[in-house]
Amino acid sequence: MHACDPTVPRDRAARAAVALCVLLALWLACAGSVRAFALEQVRDYDFPSGLVAAPAAERVAWLSAHRGRRNVWVAEGPDFAPRRLTGYEDDDGQDMSGLQLSDDGRMVVYVRGGEHGSNWGRGDPVNAGSLPEPPKVQVWAVPFEGGAPRLLGEGDGAALSPDGARVAWLKGDEALVAATDGRGEPQRLLKIAGQVGALTWSPQGDRLAFTVDRGSHTLIGVFRDADEPIVWIAPEVARDSLPRWSPDGRRLLFARRATGDGAPRSFVPRPWSIWVADAGTGEAERRWASGEALRDSLPGGLPALFDWAADGRIVFLSYRDGWMHLYSLAPDSAEPLLLTPGAFQVEQATLSADRRSIVYSANAGDDPDDIDRRHLFRVPVDRAAPQALTSGAGSEWAPALTPRGELLFLGATARQPPLPARLGADGAPRWLARPQPGFPAERLVAPRRVQFAAEDGTLVHGQLFEPPPGAGRGRRPAVVFAHGGPQRQMLLTWHYGSYYANAYAINQYLASQGFVVLAVNYRLGPFYGHDFHFPPDSGVAGGAEYRDIRAAGRFLQALDGVDPQRIGLYGGSYGGYLTAMALAHDSDLFKAGVDVHGVHDWTAPEYAHLYDRRHYADEAAAERARETAWRASPVSALDGWRSPALLIHGDDDRNVRFSQTVDLVHRLRALGVPHETMVVVDDTHHMMRYANELRVDAAIAGFLQRHLADRPPTGP
Numbered sequence: 001m002h003a004c005d006p007t008v009p010r011d012r013a014a015r016a017a018v019a020l021c022v023l024l025a026l027w028l029a030c031a032g033s034v035r036a037f038a039l040e041q042v043r044d045y046d047f048p049s050g051l052v053a054a055p056a057a058e059r060v061a062w063l064s065a066h067r068g069r070r071n072v073w074v075a076e077g078p079d080f081a082p083r084r085l086t087g088y089e090d091d092d093g094q095d096m097s098g099l100q101l102s103d104d105g106r107m108v109v110y111v112r113g114g115e116h117g118s119n120w121g122r123g124d125p126v127n128a129g130s131l132p133e134p135p136k137v138q139v140w141a142v143p144f145e146g147g148a149p150r151l152l153g154e155g156d157g158a159a160l161s162p163d164g165a166r167v168a169w170l171k172g173d174e175a176l177v178a179a180t181d182g183r184g185e186p187q188r189l190l191k192i193a194g195q196v197g198a199l200t201w202s203p204q205g206d207r208l209a210f211t212v213d214r215g216s217h218t219l220i221g222v223f224r225d226a227d228e229p230i231v232w233i234a235p236e237v238a239r240d241s242l243p244r245w246s247p248d249g250r251r252l253l254f255a256r257r258a259t260g261d262g263a264p265r266s267f268v269p270r271p272w273s274i275w276v277a278d279a280g281t282g283e284a285e286r287r288w289a290s291g292e293a294l295r296d297s298l299p300g301g302l303p304a305l306f307d308w309a310a311d312g313r314i315v316f317l318s319y320r321d322g323w324m325h326l327y328s329l330a331p332d333s334a335e336p337l338l339l340t341p342g343a344f345q346v347e348q349a350t351l352s353a354d355r356r357s358i359v360y361s362a363n364a365g366d367d368p369d370d371i372d373r374r375h376l377f378r379v380p381v382d383r384a385a386p387q388a389l390t391s392g393a394g395s396e397w398a399p400a401l402t403p404r405g406e407l408l409f410l411g412a413t414a415r416q417p418p419l420p421a422r423l424g425a426d427g428a429p430r431w432l433a434r435p436q437p438g439f440p441a442e443r444l445v446a447p448r449r450v451q452f453a454a455e456d457g458t459l460v461h462g463q464l465f466e467p468p469p470g471a472g473r474g475r476r477p478a479v480v481f482a483h484g485g486p487q488r489q490m491l492l493t494w495h496y497g498s499y500y501a502n503a504y505a506i507n508q509y510l511a512s513q514g515f516v517v518l519a520v521n522y523r524l525g526p527f528y529g530h531d532f533h534f535p536p537d538s539g540v541a542g543g544a545e546y547r548d549i550r551a552a553g554r555f556l557q558a559l560d561g562v563d564p565q566r567i568g569l570y571g572g573s574y575g576g577y578l579t580a581m582a583l584a585h586d587s588d589l590f591k592a593g594v595d596v597h598g599v600h601d602w603t604a605p606e607y608a609h610l611y612d613r614r615h616y617a618d619e620a621a622a623e624r625a626r627e628t629a630w631r632a633s634p635v636s637a638l639d640g641w642r643s644p645a646l647l648i649h650g651d652d653d654r655n656v657r658f659s660q661t662v663d664l665v666h667r668l669r670a671l672g673v674p675h676e677t678m679v680v681v682d683d684t685h686h687m688m689r690y691a692n693e694l695r696v697d698a699a700i701a702g703f704l705q706r707h708l709a710d711r712p713p714t715g716p
Contacts, residue, residue: 036512037440039698042505044436045417047498048073048410050099053400055162055353057105059144060400060408061085062420063096065498066436068690070096072110073420074144075432077406080422082432085142086149093128093688094135098157102164106144107180109160109167113137115684117499118654123156123170126652128689130682139169141180150182159199159208168199168208175199175210175223190223190230198241202249207279209233209243209252220254222279233277234284242306245279247355252277253308256286257298272298274314274329287314288329288336295319295530305349309381310356315339317346319530326358328381339379340386345527347374350399356381359399359407363489363527365391369449371527372463372492376409376423390427393446395493408432412494414446417501443468444508447492447519454551456544458523458535462552463492465507465517475563477708478516478556480582480590481507482549484573486524487533499686503572506697513701514709516562518555522548522578540602540610540625543632546581553582553589565591565714568643568704572596573656573685580634580645580664587642592707594646594700597656597685600664602629606657638667644674646703648696655685676703 044067051062058077063070068091075082085108088094098111114123114137127134139158142149155171160180168177168189175196178186190196194212201208208223220233220240233240233252237259244253257272271292277284290296299317305326309315312331317324324345327336340346344364351358358381361374365388374395379386389407390396396411407423417439421429435441447463454460467476483490483500495501507517521528522545523535537544549569557564569590571579576598582590603611603626610629616622630636645668649661661677668675678699680692687693
């Protein structure tokens, strides 16, 4: 008798064989769905951010969002068991930011409200719930031990004093201060012309340094009390930023850039210099100046680390060797020491309590795939001797050091979303929390790193999500995902940014539904060297990065198991721009696309400053720049747009004007191009309400399913 003959078996072994065959048949019949999960399941995770450690106590705090409910969590040594400190229970779209711990760890301060990932209106209220009376942006304080949070007042940009007794913050053109115990009314510290920012207490808590942007230039001032004039720090025709107090409170370290002059270049900052000032007199001297090459520019305006180290050293980040690295400048030297040599980029960094070493995250490690991950390293501030602290197939970031040297951080794997962790003695993460019950971790796929060449020879990087076994047979539909920024990098693991963690979840969901998904790290993104990050003909200067999206589509066309006639794409923000470029220029390649709050016209009124005649040699040069930007805009090529599209935009977007989508919709209607729209009323670029974000996710997946997966496959 054959082992799978369904006749009555003669013995126990035969009965077992029949049972096994039945189970196998059932498994094969259901193989296409056993790994399926709902979109809501893969979006059901806590997202931690903003991890901070107290300078003089074994205490840490972080922010966590779960289904739109944002709260503060804390943990204390030696076991660092997590505990929720605040009790916000509503998906109300209210951001939490500016998390701080007092030196002794007894007081926690945060800001609730606003939209701090935006380009403008960061401190303005967000009313994503469409309430008749919009919420306010407010500063709050709560003891680490627990209790009801105390409302200190309306405003933003809070700075907690080292002793935890007072908080200074900004409201309009004023700086206010209040006691963290909630007693008394807020008092005004200063009111001056310009936009005040970067409030920074001296280590002794007796003075406040701040910046003030007056449009044409930016100054740094020091406030002591209402009876003394502000001390201006070496005022100059320049843009000064990043004030940092020396440990003894006598000096200020700051960065200086030239004011906006010369022809603009898309996404490229400007050369800079390091200055040290007497905080009492304002007199300053230049300690170091970058060169004039593009790679000498101040990286991103807000480096991960720019501070005083031990023995009077200054540590900072620079692209000067072609990769973003840490440097150390000794008091008696004019030449900074490269601390982190190698073909990788340093991202987040923190000084140890004694200021003699730095723990940093970087896309480095022994595995070639680590270029698309993050790991943690330690390096002394006085020599180039990096030491790997973590490794493996996961990613680790946001290092926080306690006074006793405990290293806490956030981390993730390809299948596990971000969680807080501490470093074990063996170098492995000791997770402080677990994923939500029911999260489909075991059903997710691990993307693999791929590379391919664009038409001009540029090597493009990406992560390929392939459907799991049993997710269907034959040629599959495929999707290109274009991230936003564009100064972002998608990873082989779950992402450390909430916007891109959401995108990673969508990619996992699409893979579970039988799509092949390619997340593209196109040129203009970091972590592959300066020249990849700042190509000469990108953005408004030519849109060269679109070549990488086209190359991604062609890479998928040639991939075994992909239907070359069922390739689409989606992306948000800059990824929305690239999606629109793809549909306008290559509808034969991309059969459908979802453009989420993308830029469509680089010559729209909000970008007029890029072509200001004063920045160019003559009027003709300014007009040539504008014409180049027009050709790099999707709206300049709409005659070629034939593929169906879904356009999604929140009408309180503070990163990309809603009018960009309004204009595109009018143009597509006039041309008869098939398209759908989705307006998210009162929400912003980052979909502050979870319910809105989930609705957008479902719309993206549903549109791609209808136009790609539900179409009959082509070919064998």
